[in-house]
Amino acid sequence: MTIDSAHQGAVEVSDLNHVYGANGQTRKVLDGISLKVESGKFVSIVGPSGCGKSSLLMMLAGLTRPTSGAIRASGKPVDKPDPQRIGVVFQDASLYPWLSARDNVEFPLSLRGVDKAVRRDKAMDALALVGLEAFAENFPHELSGGMKQRVSIARGLVQDPPILLMDEPFAALDEQTRISMGDELLRIWDKTRKTVIFVTHGLSEAIYLSDEVLVMSGRPGRLLDRVEIDLPRPRNLEMMSTPRFAELRELLWQQIKS
């Protein structure tokens, strides 16, 4: 398998280290992380809480500077947020309560001074993609948790970045909504073929969604393994009760436990 690092949407991390210092004490958060994600792949990162998976994602997003190491996305180094290259969806939908769903989705475009009509069209397209065009004028407090997170995904996609980073986006949702949001995300991914890097602590969720699962260990965060998910696509809920699914889940569980 060859990986063209200049390819649109590919992500490459080499020897990433991060040391967190506070009150005179230092703690190693990430230790020698190297990984490659091919363009258009759906890759999940799992690990125990506090293993630095979210920190890693914030570095991929250009929001945190690593102590050392290099990150390249679409062939270019990542040293600050670049929303046209990398979209981010956070754990809490983090919508602005004073803006309508559409204005929230338009927000990244309006920061760049994109023309109002263009902005509106793109926002409506993105809302249609997540199935919420009927709720464009609603405010966040009028939307359910799942709908808010869909608006947040639309906001991440509105500039059509080749890479979408998702930080435990469904963690705050109830089980049923989480499952249907997973299907929704797969549908969107299938349509857009973005590179998705998805941080979660849900093993089943990671297997169900991904092409590959990266397993991290805690304190300091190291990359333990990379597990290919060979379940066929499109995925469906029945697959969760197949022997192969259970086998993959067991494999991940054993590594995280140790």
Place this chain on the structure above:
Amino acid sequence: MSPKAVTIVARLAIVLAVFGAWELAPRIDLVDIRLLPPLSEVLATLAQLLSTAKFWSHLGVTLGETLVAFLIAVPLGAVLGILIAESRFASEVFKPLVFFVFSIPKSIFLPIFILLFGITFTQKIAFGVFSTIFIVMMTAFAAIDSVREDHLRVARSYGATMFQTVMRVYLPSMTPVLLEAIRLAMIFNFTGILLAEMYASREGLGNLIGAWGQGYQLKELLAAILLVSAMSILFNEFIRYYEIKCEHWRS
């Protein structure tokens, strides 16, 4: 009737009962009519006062002082409060001090303001600002706390500049709390100005209220109380209308 309608009717009934009792009690000799003139006579006095240029000039003095003190205290208090809350060091040093000073009744400082500034316009303004600025600063501390970390992070991840972050995240986040600051500021400010006028002044509504009280002019005194009450409630409700509109911004 819906529960909401019941509440409104109950509220109206209480207000009407108070006004009704006010009208009737002196007329049936339940209270001394010299101490509590009936509401209708007080209202007639108020109408008569409002038809004289002299009363309007007193009212103008008070409203002018209130407005000037308000326009100084609110922006100054908000900016000072925000600057303090934004710096960790300044927060640790100044926040407790502001709380300490806030807990002291401001009225006891009034004689000092008179010694410093004399019985002047400046003295009224200075005391109005002094009465108000601490509550504004404390509300501004709360305003900064109401800006959510994740909202700032979203702005940063979409490449917002410092100016864009201030205009599009800080300001709207703080709006509900700042409206509250404006509302509370006006209560403290108006109180301070009226008190300063009642204590020592040559003109103004507070001056009239003080004089009418000493002269046993109950009709005029109560008319002024009604007027001040109505103005205060109106201003308060006007701001509260916008506060309620953005209530859901605080989550």
